[in-house]
Amino acid sequence: MSWAGKILRVNLSTGAISREPLKMEWAKAYLGSRGLASKYLISEIDPKVDPLSPENKLIWATGPLTGTMASTGGRYTVVTKGPLTGAIACSNSGGYWGAEFKFAGWDMVIFEGKSAKPVYLSIEDDHVELRDAAHLWGKSVWETEEIIKKQHQDPLVRVSSIGLAGENGVLYAAVVNDLHRAAGRSGVGAVMGSKNLKAIAVRGTQGVGNIRDPKGFMKATFEKKKILADNAVTGQGLPTYGTQVLMNVINEIGASPTRNHRDVQFEGAKDISAEAMATPRASDGKAQLVTNQACFGCTIACGRISKIDQTHFSVQNKPQYWGATGGLEYEAAWALGNANGVSDLEALQYCNTLCNEQGMDPISYGATIGAVMELYEIGALTKEQIGIDAPFGSAEALVKLTEMTAQGVGFGKEIGLGSKRLCEKYGHPELSMSVKGQEFPAYDSRGIQGMGLTYATSNRGACHLRSYTVASEVLGIPVKTDPLSADGKPELVKAFQDATAVFDSAGICVFTSFAWGLADVQPQVAAACGEEFTLDNLNEIGERIWNMEREFNNAAGFTAKDDTLPPRLLNEPAKTGPATGLVNKLPEMLPKYYAIRGWDTEGRPLPETRARLGL
Incomplete structure (x- = not known):
């Protein structure tokens, strides 16, 4: 055990x-x-x-x-x-x-x-x-x-x-x-x-000494590490470019939410991409990216270590930010960049550094700035209220607002509320790009339909890591599905949600799922923990966890009405790219998803579902 x-x-x-x-x-x-x-x-x-x-x-x-x-x-x-x-x-x-x-x-x-x-x-x-x-x-x-x-x-x-x-x-x-x-x-x-x-x-100095079958565990982990090494994503793409490898890919397929989801493609994406991070700068001949980095026991090493341009306006006279530190991940680069129309790579790295330094989620923070900039552009927020001009595309505004929020001063206190509360306060709740109060990550669900259902039903609010259908819809993992079609997406989302619950609960990184299925996790868990952990058992554990979380939310006051998307994604079609003319087809997918889950029409697990899962 x-x-x-x-x-x-x-x-x-x-x-x-x-x-x-x-x-x-x-x-x-x-x-x-x-x-x-x-x-x-x-x-x-x-x-x-x-x-x-x-x-x-x-x-x-x-x-x-x-x-x-x-x-x-x-x-x-x-x-x-x-x-x-x-x-x-x-x-x-x-x-x-x-x-x-x-x-x-x-x-x-x-x-x-x-x-x-x-x-x-x-x-x-x-x-x-x-x-x-x-x-x-x-x-x-x-x-x-x-x-x-x-x-x-x-x-x-x-x-x-x-x-x-x-x-x-x-x-x-x-x-x-x-x-x-x-x-x-x-x-x-x-x-x-x-x-x-x-x-x-x-x-800790004790180690983990109670593996059930040490030899079997060593054999299983060795075999599974080879699968990761031989895979194009976990063995090549992520080590070389990190998650930022997705910046140009998602932009090209017309699924990159831009300027608070007004657009689905960002003209500045190439300037803040993984490739741009690795390109030497004109100012000093050095690339922002220094090296990659791995977490404990990781054979993928997707992390980035970066160094900011010392001549950039954001760090002039701030030598504490000149050293190497955590670099941009895709979600942070998107939230600080595309969501706000900002294509200044050094500004994004500086703001990401502040998020790390003071402990802020760059996704929710950046997406909230997108809402602030739209509120400013439509006149619902003024320069006097914010303290500065805050139009889309302004790297200067992004930097100043990040400092204010990190330090908890001025309008930064309002930004710290998140986009839902902020947009409600200033009269435009529809401009919060969130589900259950949590802001969207870096995928527009008009161009990747399954992600709309993923966001709407995620137990922790809008989230890509609870059901990363991008793997299937864009990368073809484990099978290729059409990102512009709603067909089969309820089944796909449920499968991803249940499997991800197992990866998370085992204590391993969800990025392994680019190369592994539950059939690859199972022999490792069985050798470490017990032979009762069969593939069927793990599938049931994942489903049990998902339904348990759902029941907590229902008891907390959430209903089927909360399984929705902002009006923009349901009513305003994408204007460019492959998804031109499309909105998200959530109304078509959600009832099928409830049925597949064994829930009633109000999104509550049925008695027979609860009994089967031992809830």
């Missing part, structure tokens, strides 16, 4: 720390990480709880493959009720923190209540204590990590923390580890800040 078998419970209100055995019957039904932590959360909180109240809980969790030699086995999740959406929030991160936590001998830590003063949790194997964090409050993620490592006199301590965004209650604040890896979406960092919890510092 590759679970550690132990969880920590920390009551921040009283300072009490307790240790509990992991509920193994739950582990076998929900696997770990996303699934298992969600089961604990849902069993312990009122679905209608205020996400920023002490009564909400916040959970860090690993999966059974976290910390093992399975490729990409470094993932952990942060699970809570999300302040951006009011729905269940589960945000996933890579880097090294998850493996280190597992090496310390823990599967999960549950935080309850609220501390009267800023604290951080120190974990050194079985020695666990809450420590004062007054000296860390007001510090960035980067400063926090550096100070804690010096304080512990150990450069190998791994830190998961919030920056100013989490402290200031930015509703899409992230939890950041290893400087630029993040549990980025749904505002998990804001919940952390509401509890006066600044960081978790962990050092």
Whole structure:
């Protein structure tokens, strides 16, 4: 059994720390990480709880493959009720923190209540204590990590923390580890800040020693790593170009949301693409991209390390931003760039750096700026209200607004509310490009139909990582489907949603699914955890997790009316590219999806579905 078998419970209100055995019957039904932590959360909180109240809980969790030699086995999740959406929030991160936590001998830590003063949790194997964090409050993620490592006199301590965004209650604040890896979406960092919890510092020396069949596990992981290495996406595309390989691809097929989804193609895409990142600049002859980087145990290495142009206006007289740091991923480049019509690559890198430094989700942040710029252009927001002119395409406005939001000053406080609340406040709720309050990522669902159904039904609000039908509709993985057709998409979305729940819960990266199916995950889980984890069993676990999350949201007050898209995507046809003339065909897909899921017409799991899944 590759679970550690132990969880920590920390009551921040009283300072009490307790240790509990992991509920193994739950582990076998929900696997770990996303699934298992969600089961604990849902069993312990009122679905209608205020996400920023002490009564909400916040959970860090690993999966059974976290910390093992399975490729990409470094993932952990942060699970809570999300302040951006009011729905269940589960945000996933890579880097090294998850493996280190597992090496310390823990599967999960549950935080309850609220501390009267800023604290951080120190974990050194079985020695666990809450420590004062007054000296860390007001510090960035980067400063926090550096100070804690010096304080512990150990450069190998791994830190998961919030920056100013989490402290200031930015509703899409992230939890950041290893400087630029993040549990980025749904505002998990804001919940952390509401509890006066600044960081978790962990050092583990125990390893993962309880693999059920070590020889079988080594054989399975070796075979599956070869599949990743031989695959065009995981063995070539992602290592070479990172996720930014998609910038030109998605733009060419007419599915790149531009200027707050007014358009589906961005004329400046080539200037902010992976290829542009790797091209030497005229100013200094150096490329922005320095190298790629891998998370713990990863054989793909899709991460980017970049260096900004020191002569760029954003960093003049700011030498702290001249060094190498986390580079642009596709979603961040799109949200900061295309969504706002900004094609200044150095400005995007600077703003992305601020998001990492202060712990903000660049997707929700960038998409919210897109809404601000449209509100400005139609006159619903003025220069006096914002503090600056903010037209589409202005790199100067993007940079200034990012600084204001990261620091929580001026109009930056409004931007920290997210696009739903901001657009409602200024009289144009229809201009928030979001589902359940969470902003869209980088795929326009008029040009990739399956993503419309994916967004509308995602349990954590608009999200690409819950059902990445782009793999099938654009890349032909595992089979090619027509991105402009609604046919077969309900079945496709359900299959992706259930499978992704298993990848997340096992503790591995969803990017492996470009090369692996569940049939590749199954022998690794079985060798590590137990022979009962058959392919059928894993499929059922994925479906069980999805329905459990759905039931929580239903109990929290969400209904079928929330499974929708903004009017723009349903009523305004794409103007250019292959999707010209098309809107998203959600009304055609949604009833079929409900039926396939075994739900009633209001989107509620039927009694026979609940019984079959043991809910």
